[in-house]
Amino acid sequence: MIVLVNPRATRPQNRRFPLSVMAIGAALPATEEWEIVDGNLPGLDVEQRISSVVDARAGTSDPVRAIALTVMPGPQLANAVPLTKALKSRHAQIPIVWGGNFGSLYPEPVIDSGYVDWLIRGQGEQTFVELLQVLDGRLDPAAVPGLCFRKADGSRHIAAERHWVGPDELPAPPYHKINIGEYLHPTFLGRRSGVYNASIGCPYACNFCGVISVFGRREKVQDPARTAGHLALLSRNYGMDSVHFYDNNFFLNDAQAREIADSLAPLGLRWWCEARVDALLRFSGDTWRRLKRAGLTMVFCGAESGSNEVLRKMSKGITAEQILEAAARTREHGIIPEFSFVFGDPDEPELQIDQTLAFIRKLKRINPAMELISYFYTPTPQRRGTYGDVDPRQGTPATLEEWTQPEWIGWMTHEDPDVPWLDGRLKSRVRDFELVLKSRFPSVHDRETNGIGKLAGRWLADMRWRSGRYSNPALLRQVRSWARRRPDDPQAYGHLRAEAAMR
Numbered sequence: 189m190i191v192l193v194n195p196r197a198t199r200p201q202n203r204r205f206p207l208s209v210m211a212i213g214a215a216l217p218a219t220e221e222w223e224i225v226d227g228n229l230p231g232l233d234v235e236q237r238i239s240s241v242v243d244a245r246a247g248t249s250d251p252v253r254a255i256a257l258t259v260m261p262g263p264q265l266a267n268a269v270p271l272t273k274a275l276k277s278r279h280a281q282i283p284i285v286w287g288g289n290f291g292s293l294y295p296e297p298v299i300d301s302g303y304v305d306w307l308i309r310g311q312g313e314q315t316f317v318e319l320l321q322v323l324d325g326r327l328d329p330a331a332v333p334g335l336c337f338r339k340a341d342g343s344r345h346i347a348a349e350r351h352w353v354g355p356d357e358l359p360a361p362p363y364h365k366i367n368i369g370e371y372l373h374p375t376f377l378g379r380r381s382g383v384y385n386a387s388i389g390c391p392y393a394c395n396f397c398g399v400i401s402v403f404g405r406r407e408k409v410q411d412p413a414r415t416a417g418h419l420a421l422l423s424r425n426y427g428m429d430s431v432h433f434y435d436n437n438f439f440l441n442d443a444q445a446r447e448i449a450d451s452l453a454p455l456g457l458r459w460w461c462e463a464r465v466d467a468l469l470r471f472s473g474d475t476w477r478r479l480k481r482a483g484l485t486m487v488f489c490g491a492e493s494g495s496n497e498v499l500r501k502m503s504k505g506i507t508a509e510q511i512l513e514a515a516a517r518t519r520e521h522g523i524i525p526e527f528s529f530v531f532g533d534p535d536e537p538e539l540q541i542d543q544t545l546a547f548i549r550k551l552k553r554i555n556p557a558m559e560l561i562s563y564f565y566t567p568t569p570q571r572r573g574t575y576g577d578v579d580p581r582q583g584t585p586a587t588l589e590e591w592t593q594p595e596w597i598g599w600m601t602h603e604d605p606d607v608p609w610l611d612g613r614l615k616s617r618v619r620d621f622e623l624v625l626k627s628r629f630p631s632v633h634d635r636e637t638n639g640i641g642k643l644a645g646r647w648l649a650d651m652r653w654r655s656g657r658y659s660n661p662a663l664l665r666q667v668r669s670w671a672r673r674r675p676d677d678p679q680a681y682g683h684l685r686a687e688a689a690m691r
């Protein structure tokens with residue numbers, strides 16, 4: 189028996205399918221029994237639940253022989269650390285395994301912790317199956333790609349990730365192992381929104397991004413017919429009416445985008461996905477129209493900066509002019525663009541912030557429907573060359589306990605990194621701008637601010653927006669906190685966010 193754990197990563201109201209552990213479970217041999225414990229479910233005592241499975245299985249022919257956790261940087265890590273410690277002290281004899289993005293990027297503190305026995309870096313399906321053979325004494329752990337551990341002499345064995353395979357070579361998501369209805373929630377897309385991941389990796393080379401550090405510069409996409417088959421099941425059997433595609437990069441090129449559009453069209457779903465600005469600009473008018481017809485409602489693009497110099501330093505491979513053009517094309521086709529920006533150039537942070545804020549105004553003029561997502565630049569380990577030529581490991585914690593401190597959570601979530609080139613004044617400049625912009629143009633994601641509050645916010649923000657004076661909008665902040673049915677949720681990251689957390 190294997191217990192696969194998704195430590196709490198977000199509030200129950202934001203929970204989505206725990207895809208990472210579903211993928212690991214689906215790849216286990218048919219003879220292996222396994223169960224998912226999802227910390228995002230409401231009212232669940234995760235440690236208690238795991239322990240009750242362990243206790244129920246103890247003394248049977250199939251006791252729990254591994255507890256495996258997925259761990260993403262950020263709040264999930266903060267929850268995974270105390271949970272793992274508690275599990276280790278309660279069930280010392282059961283091997284504890286970590287996988288996921290945090291350990292893939294920062295293996296040393298995980299291996300050194302003393303309470304994680306095995307770490308799997310990168311794609312986990314095959315490595316986890318081989319680890320079970322290691323636990324049975326049938327395989328030498330040092331021979332397993334991606335498997336990291338402490339050797340008998342106390343030194344670390346940190347393996348490189350294994351050569352990974354694409355989604356078509358992996359089993360289908362095991363929907364029968366979760367209660368699907370518990371994971372379909374209202375979003376701006378629909379009443380019963382779900383999530384899906386149809387590819388692995390990304391072929392681009394942005395040198396601030398953690399994806400290429402884990403998966404290299406490659407992407408493999410699933411056959412669109414298979415994607416449509418899985419979504420049809422969710423829509424037909426469970427009433428899913430909309431979907432967020434989790435893929436880092438959903439479209440490879442024009443031909444593949446058309447194929448996706450044609451496969452999804454019959455399903456009648458509304459959907460959100462991430463795409464590159466340059467890829468979008470290569471689409472023909474016909475491809476845009478097919479995508480629109482197929483339900484593409486919002487497209488998220490990493491715009492990152494309004495400065496060509498900064499985009500070049502980031503190896504982003506796009507220009508500010510192309511971003512403006514993408515804003516125009518999305519407007520023409522009635523698709524909402526969600527542009528994400530990374531603030532805080534290590535060389536000239538103030539100049540970059542000013543240029544980018546001015547650029548966002550321009551984007552808003554071209555496409556008033558445009559949505560803004562903002563992050564602060566947080567150096568992330570890279571295979572080659574980092575944006576700003578900084579050492580992303582310098583000063584990062586050596587222990588998991590330190591990683592879970594609030595200042596490092598702010599670092600990992602890219603919400604509030606403590607970096608020498610960004611002070612509170614500069615961060616406030618970005619946050620104040622964002623508050624003015626989102627009050628003046630309420631986000632389609634915002635279902636929590638009441639109508640009067642939205643009206644008052646618009647009115648108050650209008651003067652500021654026109655004059656370009658954003659600093660310290662105290663009254664707007666007050667109106668916002670008064671008008672929200674629920675307070676801003678700083679755990680509602682990315683596609684979960686009703687609006688960016690505005691503190």
Ligand code: B12
Pocket residue numbers: 194197198204206207208209211212228256257258259260261262263264265285286287288289290293308310311312313316385397398399402434435436568600601602603681682683684
């Ligand atoms: C879903 C998701 C979330 C969800 C959390 C999901 C959950 N666990 O409940 C939410 C929205 C909360 C979230 C938040 C954040 N996320 Co997030 N998220 C994703 C997303 C979109 C999909 C992950 C997924 O399900 N993939 C599908 C599964 C099948 O693949 P996988 O997770 O990679 O799992 C494979 C391997 O990693 C490994 N593996 C994973 N877990 C395990 C466990 C075991 C035991 C084993 C053996 C192997 C293993 O094997 C799996 C199968 O091959 C990815 C982007 C992406 N497409 O991957 C970003 C991504 C992982 N998130 C990222 C980030 C930075 C964050 C945030 C820190 C920042 C932010 N402000 O958004 C926050 C904070 C996280 C937190 N709360 O702790 C980055 C990580 C980059 C990095 N390496 O640093 C990504 C890659 C997005 C990006 N392009 O930047 N996220």
Ligand code: SF4
Pocket residue numbers: 390391392393394397398399400436437464490
């Ligand atoms: S930022 Fe986006 S496009 Fe660039 S490497 Fe990362 S996932 Fe790919």
